[in-house]
Amino acid sequence: MAPIKKECDYLVLGGGSGGLASARRASGMYGAKAIAVEVKRLGGTCVNVGCVPKKITWNAAAIADQIKDASSYGFSVKHTAEFDWKTFSNKRAQFVKKLNGIYEKNLEKDKVEYLHGLATFLDPHTVKVTLDDNTEVDIKAKKILVAVGGHPNLPNTPGAELGITSDGFFELEKQPKKVAVVGAGYIAVEMAGMLHALGTETHLFIRHDKFLRTFDPMIQEKVVAEYERVGVHIHKNSSQSKVEDIGNGNKRLHYKDSNGEGTMDIDCLLWAIGRSPELEKLNLEITGVKQNDKGHIITDKYQNTNVPHIYSLGDACDRGFELTPVAIAAGRRLSERLFGGIEDAHLTYENIPSVVFSHPTVGSIGLTEPEAQKQYGAENLKVYKSTFNDLYYSMMEQEEKSPTSYKLICAGKEEKVVGIHILGRGSDEVMQGFGVAVKMGATKKDFDRCVAIHPTAGEELVTMT
Structure with a gap:
């Protein structure tokens, strides 16, 4: 079957918050013919496996902390508070699904055509989209925004696939009894903190002696001390050499830390060692768009790539702020510049809280x-x-x-x-x-x-x- 042919002013690859904000502004405010393509669920990392379900889980953890504190304020908690992971996670998933629907309705409201499928460049101006039913749509676009987001990394450690990433965290059907979280960035620290507060025995493996190492030294020192105070087991100067499946859903982690070599039997291993741009299936090479040594698309302050009609923002580009509000702001300003006649519109990447x-x-x-x-x-x-x-x-x-x-x-x-x-x-x-x-x-x-x-x-x- 011959592919369906389409043309548009603005083709947005990626249905995360940044890309959709840009598409909606281009179409809804400035009348550009815009098409948005997403292969997964609308809303991107933030809505589905990031900010939103993470904060909901953090709220649950904060409630668990307050229950523990209640007796200090004179409350008599007569029964042990039991946390129903399955009920909670199902309700959280329902809320996320509701948000997916809201995102789709907002695209309709702003007259952005939405295609659910896998995008691949055929040439610098043309993208093939393979829909869910294998129908192919070839889209010729005047301007193209690459905002496909990123994905969590797995290490080369033998048996690493036995663990999960932050994406898999939100698919856990039952609460881990004992977890090893590997990583020292904010995702690792957040997940370790939440799991510990909810009652999981939590071990956090970090490569150096502190975590959150891009933050101010005071933050590093104080948060590490607080995690140790409340009982998170922090394994400093650590590395992992092997992961084994020991049956019944359990794993054996072989590691080395500041105390020497050891093994640990756990029912959940969570890798939080960084993220990479989701560009592998895009065939970006055919466009001539340049990437840095970490695979991110190189952009200037206007989100321009080295190819005049191709732009990038969010986790796919090299701006260094993998934050949803940053992508939204950059996306809106890009459309203001491209379609709204505001020539100097761009996001200032300084003093971002x-x-x-x-x-x-x-x-x-x-x-x-x-x-x-x-x-x-x-x-x-x-x-x-x-x-x-x-x-x-x-x-x-x-x-x-x-x-x-x-x-x-x-x-x-x-x-x-x-x-x-x-x-x-x-x-x-x-x-x-x-x-x-x-x-x-x-x-x-x-x-x-x-x-x-x-x-x-x-x-x-x-x-x-």
């Missing part, structure tokens, strides 16, 4: 202290630090308290705030407002002039001396 849903949560924006020293010189910095107990812990014994730590990094005579790093209860919510302040160029005096909201943890950021 981020959060780690660890236990406790972490918020960060701007430069770390080492980065600020390199950029401004240590003699031109003033760093304000504070560690304190959130009022929430006032009813608890000292050993039950999770400390809150804040850091402000200020540069120059005017003490412009160039970095904020916080950890503690509510840091995810606190960071959003202070992110606006840093983006606007606030100084320490601006913070000082803001009247504190008392009693809150966030007030510490406007009262530090």
Whole structure:
């Protein structure tokens, strides 16, 4: 059967938040004929196997923590709180499915044609889409956006396939009794924290002596200490040599850490060692689009590739911020530039706030202290630090308290705030407002002039001396 032929102004490859935001703006606001293609589920990593189901799981873990804390506030919990993993995961999956439907309706509303299938470049302007029924559609497009996202990596360790990745975490039918999480980035730290809070015996294997190594040293030090305090087993300076299937769904992990060589029998092994762009099946080579040594598409600040009509954003490109709101913002600005006549529209990849849903949560924006020293010189910095107990812990014994730590990094005579790093209860919510302040160029005096909201943890950021 001959392929169906289509033409469009804008072809978006990838149905994640960034690509769909760009397609909807191009079509719904500027009238471009747009087609979006996705081979998996609409919404991309964030909706299906990332931010959304992760935060829902984090909420469950936070409730488990509060149940443990309840007796300190005078509550008598008469029965052990039992967590029904299957009921929870089924309900979480239903919510994600609902979001998939909302995304599809939004495409219809903005008149974006949606094709569910696998995309492959035939030439720089033409893409073949193989639909679910094997029908082929050849699309000739004036402009093409590659926003196909990424996928989790597996190591070369023998038996690695016996483990799961963060994608597989959301498909677990029962809660692990004993898990080994391998990785030191935010995904590993988040998943280890959630599983531990929900009652799984959790072992976190990291290559060095700290995790979250791209974050400020204070964050690294304090979160590692907190995980150790609450009972997460951290295996430092570790490596894995082999994984064996020992039957009944159990695995044996062979490893080495700072204590020497060992083995561990577990019922779940979770690899969280990084992600790669989802470009393997795209036949991108035929377009001449350049990639860096890690496989990401090379782009400039306007999301341009080296091929004039092909663009890229999100996890597929080399901008370095694998965050959903970043992809959405970049996608909208790209369409404003391409179809809305706003010539200089682009996302500024500076002072982007981020959060780690660890236990406790972490918020960060701007430069770390080492980065600020390199950029401004240590003699031109003033760093304000504070560690304190959130009022929430006032009813608890000292050993039950999770400390809150804040850091402000200020540069120059005017003490412009160039970095904020916080950890503690509510840091995810606190960071959003202070992110606006840093983006606007606030100084320490601006913070000082803001009247504190008392009693809150966030007030510490406007009262530090």
